[in-house]
Amino acid sequence: MGTDTARQACAALPAGADDSSRTLRVAGRLRALRQHGKTAFADLDDRAGTIQLLLRVNELGEGPYQEWLADLDPGDIVGAEGNPAVSRRGEPSLLVRSLTLLSKAIAPPPEKYHGFQDVEERLRRRYVDLLASPEVRDRFRARTELISEIRKYFDSAGFLEVETPILLRVASGAAAAPFVTHSNYLDVDLRLRIAQELPLKRLLVGGLERVYEIGKTFRNEDLDSIHSPEFTELEAYWAYADYQDMRALTEGLFDKLARRAVELVPTPQVEKAAAAFRPPFPTVDFVDELERRSGIKDLLSRSREELRELARSIGSTVPDNSSTGTFLDKLFEHYVEPTFTGVTFVVDFPLATTPLARRHRSKPGRVERFEVFTPAFELANAYTELTDPDEQAERFRTQLGERGDDRYAYDEDFVEALRYGLPPTTGIGIGVDRLIMGLLGLSSIKDSILFPLVRAR
């Protein structure tokens, strides 16, 4: 039985009493051992919580009692059988009749009061971090539960969960450097996906009208408090809907997850963090807000050179040959992003920033796109999808021409797929590790990932 059941069995007893008519059995890890000559106390943890073991010469006998105490160390994994009891000080306890050593901890657990503090060691040896800290175990359980909620949400909205390839000949769908590996059999270099977007949209061409995928995505770039080379991404595509529909769906998801997060981890930190994900959310028009904050007029009619000079004037050191979209992004990052105080929806981006989105129906020079920002990071990116194969081909070429490298790689087969007809569609990508960070109030993406990549030493 779990320690929670065992504790309940003790609940009715008065302090100092035990009930020899009932037998309890628990198994778990010894956390602390307090010896008092012929009596000893130990705390035993399992997935359900903790219970005190009460060991006495009276029940175990002099010889076995001394042998047990000589053998036991904090960190050992034991099974215990005995009677429900309450200590004289009122602690629910298992009065032990017999003990079984299930696994010996040869390496000692971290110091019991301060715990495992060394940030680097906690990442390199996450198993020690987990065994030493119930809070860390709770955090990662919550992560899994929240991802499970995401699945339920999309499932109940009629979305089909699918798996698309991680190994690809062309890694496209985002602007990022891929990891490259090699197939010995095919004798060809393969890339790890940098997004799930293009395979998922192919599925909509194929008639699966609502699909989503949650899985690892890989970007061969920097590692810092909000970037991990391997991260969990959610992407969803929805035919016969546009980005306004997607916004409503997203807000519903955030609302549900915010409520669930507080249930899972009812701490002030999480309550505060999760509250920020309760609708309604402020909306910021990319161009209007940037013009208002910066005082720059007619942003969309500025030449690339003008935008470059404007970016230079705020201290950006991006290369001269960067794209128009890059300069606009730099200006936005500088003038607007620091003003966000909570979860914010930024809408209707300049066309130049986004090669896969549909042109805005009423705002010239824009795409139908929203991004979700928190004060700390970009969280989600959604748009009404571009469905026209000729325009898609043209946009890939423009992107390549401006950047002069092979990012946002031209995916020829994807353009071919569009020729068969992609229904009007909206799609979204959400950084799941970051979403967990936001909901639980974590400041580093490494706190959201069980085994983050660390440098060899």
Added chain:
RNA sequence: GGGCCCGUAGCUCAGCUCGGUAGAGCAGGCGGCUCUUAACCGCAAGGUCAGGGGUUCGAAUCCCCUCGGGCCCGCCA
């Protein structure tokens, strides 16, 4: 890539400013204690002071380099 900070016992930390035999608590060992919950009391043990080089009669301490980590900035659209 730049700046700042950190690395001392298995764990949590002092010691570094101002150079002079490397310390404490927890864990582990031995002894004591029949109600503790950071149990307590006593004894003994435990070190590549991240690594390398330099200055010095003498370096954990001062200087340089390297490695690892954290934070900030830049870059990554």
